[in-house]
Amino acid sequence: xxxxxxxxxxxxxxxxxxxxxxxxxxxxxxxxxxxxxxxxxxxxxxxxxxxxxxxxxxxxxxxxxxxxxxxxxxxxxxxxxxxxxxxxxxxxxxxxxxxxx
Amino acid sequence: xxxxxxxxxxxxxxxxxxxxxxxxxxxxxxxxxxxxxxxxxxxxxxxxxxxxxxxxxxxxxxxxxxxxxxxxxxxxxxxxxxxxxxxxxxxxxxxxxxxxxxxxxxxxxxxxxxxxxxxxxxxxxxxxxxxxxxxxxxxxxxxxxxxxxxxxxxxxxxxxxxxxxxxxxxxxxxxxxxxxxxxxxxxxxxxxxxxxxxxxxxxxxxxxxxxxxxxxxxxxxxxxxxxxxxxxxxxxxxxxxxxxxxxxxxxxxxxxxxxxxxxxxxxxxxxxxxxxxxxxxxxxxxxxxxxxxxxxxxxxxxxxxxxxxxxxxxxxxxxxxxxxxxxxxxxxxxxxxxxxxxxxxxxxxxxxxxxxxxxxxxxxxxxxxxxxxxxxxxxxxxxxxxxxxxxxxxxxxxxxxxxxxxxxxxxxxxxxxxxxxxxxxxxxxxxx
Numbered sequence: 233x234x235x236x237x238x239x240x241x242x243x244x245x246x247x248x249x250x251x252x253x254x255x256x257x258x259x260x261x262x263x264x265x266x267x268x269x270x271x272x273x274x275x276x277x278x279x280x281x282x283x284x285x286x287x288x289x290x291x292x293x294x295x296x297x298x299x300x301x302x303x304x305x306x307x308x309x310x311x312x313x314x315x316x317x318x319x320x321x322x323x324x325x326x327x328x329x330x331x332x333x
Numbered sequence: 334x335x336x337x338x339x340x341x342x343x344x345x346x347x348x349x350x351x352x353x354x355x356x357x358x359x360x361x362x363x364x365x366x367x368x369x370x371x372x373x374x375x376x377x378x379x380x381x382x383x384x385x386x387x388x389x390x391x392x393x394x395x396x397x398x399x400x401x402x403x404x405x406x407x408x409x410x411x412x413x414x415x416x417x418x419x420x421x422x423x424x425x426x427x428x429x430x431x432x433x434x435x436x437x438x439x440x441x442x443x444x445x446x447x448x449x450x451x452x453x454x455x456x457x458x459x460x461x462x463x464x465x466x467x468x469x470x471x472x473x474x475x476x477x478x479x480x481x482x483x484x485x486x487x488x489x490x491x492x493x494x495x496x497x498x499x500x501x502x503x504x505x506x507x508x509x510x511x512x513x514x515x516x517x518x519x520x521x522x523x524x525x526x527x528x529x530x531x532x533x534x535x536x537x538x539x540x541x542x543x544x545x546x547x548x549x550x551x552x553x554x555x556x557x558x559x560x561x562x563x564x565x566x567x568x569x570x571x572x573x574x575x576x577x578x579x580x581x582x583x584x585x586x587x588x589x590x591x592x593x594x595x596x597x598x599x600x601x602x603x604x605x606x607x608x609x610x611x612x613x614x615x616x617x618x619x620x621x622x623x624x625x626x627x628x629x630x631x632x633x634x635x636x637x638x639x640x641x642x643x644x645x646x647x648x649x650x651x652x653x654x655x656x657x658x659x660x661x662x663x664x665x666x667x668x669x670x671x672x673x674x675x676x677x678x679x680x681x682x683x684x685x686x687x688x689x690x691x692x693x694x695x696x697x698x699x700x701x702x703x704x705x706x707x708x709x710x711x712x713x714x715x716x717x718x719x720x721x722x723x724x725x726x727x728x729x730x731x732x733x734x735x736x737x738x739x740x741x742x743x744x745x746x747x748x749x750x751x752x753x754x755x756x757x758x759x760x761x762x763x764x765x
Contacts, residue, residue: 248581250588287591288588298600302570
């Protein structure tokens with residue numbers, strides 16, 4: 233049983249366009265059975281934060297190629313990508329390097 | 334890139350850069366359909382950052398392309414006027430200026446994510462008054478620009494047109510203010526995507542100019558791409574870690590679906606391939622480095638051939654090629670309705686009325702006025718070259734159906750290194 237987590241989700245490089253132009257979101261993830269990881273976070277973002285055009289942000293299980301993910305200012309590839317387990321007060325930053333949003 | 338130049342120019346760096354930069358920023362809001370308020374807001378944010386950077390800066394609206402003189406479309410061989418002997422003076426004055434700036438304190442110099450930068454060797458330099466006069470474009474010009482972009486049917490064509498107009502505008506600003514070089518912030522990833530897109534659009538012959546480090550096709554002003562070795566990921570990390578402020582403005586293809594244009598499709602393709610084969614972008618980049626800007630066989634000694642009106646590249650055509658002469662009239666027949674504005678122009682307009690109407694005497698650049706039909710029916714040597722100017726414009730998908738044959742034509746005729754380079758570039762699925 234995972235306790236509720238408080239994380240900061242930030243968007244840059246144009247990705248904020250899909251989230252009503254808001255760059256920083258302080259979110260509290262509710263407690264659930266499995267521990268929170270990036271995969272679950274993405275599903276949660278898609279359901280709760282993403283305002284339009286989900287296909288421009290999420291592709292299948294993961295983010296669209298071209299969107300960088302930084303977890304606490306480190307590349308998520310170093311931390312296990314989708315399987316990284318979220319800790320309290322983590323900071324997740326999504327930077328879009330794509331031309332079209 | 335601006336941030337990196339700032340670092341390079343600072344007194345603490347080991348090898349200081351020795352040039353005086355200015356920054357030019359183009360407001361493309363009209364082409365993207367932004368409201369005037371949104372444009373003004375983005376412009377205000379941009380100016381805030383530009384002012385803190387400290388270099389002379391110029392903000393031009395894309396509408397000013399209608400006021401460009403025809404000289405923009407000509408290639409000058411010599412350096413801009415007044416640069417002989419000015420180098421030492423410029424370096425001296427620059428060092429003095431840095432002294433002054435250094436005394437005021439470095440502070441928190443922000444940078445610009447979207448602007449482009451210029452190297453300058455001007456005779457007179459005025460760092461104390463960096464602001465260029467603020468002349469907002471008139472509503473008529475904005476309307477004309479919107480009509481121009483609306484008359485182009487596909488997003489691919491719009492993007493290419495935007496790039497051509499943007500280049501001309503930057504060239505004009507560079508020439509007016511005496512800059513001899515233009516630095517653009519194209520990264521490795523962007524250039525790899527551009528290379529593949531150019532191949533798809535039939536610009537295989539000009540890859541070396543479009544994606545190489547330096548681009549001298551305009552003669553006096555050289556376009557350089559100093560960031561071409563950095564991937565977008567590196568740039569994004571750098572910007573984030575060094576808190577480089579940036580302004581984001583929606584572009585022509587923001588929120589466009591994946592298959593909306595060739596550029597978008599190629600971007601999605603490259604990035605997806607990069608995900609699975611991390612060496613894709615670097616392979617394409619290394620291939621582009623091998624491209625040689627060799628002239629066509631038999632052309633090296635002769636006078637320079639005619640140039641494309643929009644991209645200023647020497648035309649890569651063979652007047653004896655039968656395939657070319659067969660397909661171009663079909664292209665022209667299909668192209669004219671799309672290029673002409675909705676209210677049909679009088680018959681004696683030149684071939685690209687929507688594009689050229691604002692450019693006063695540039696009909697002379699095309700090689701003499703004449704009705705479009707006369708150009709079509711002319712059988713002499715000049716006309717295939719004019720038609721080639723149309724061929725270079727990748728507007729309609731009918732034109733895009735052609736990339737197979739012209740690219741193959743270039744492969745057959747080009748100098749030896751090119752075919753291999755092009756073949757390798759066309760096969761990105763081979764990792765490393």
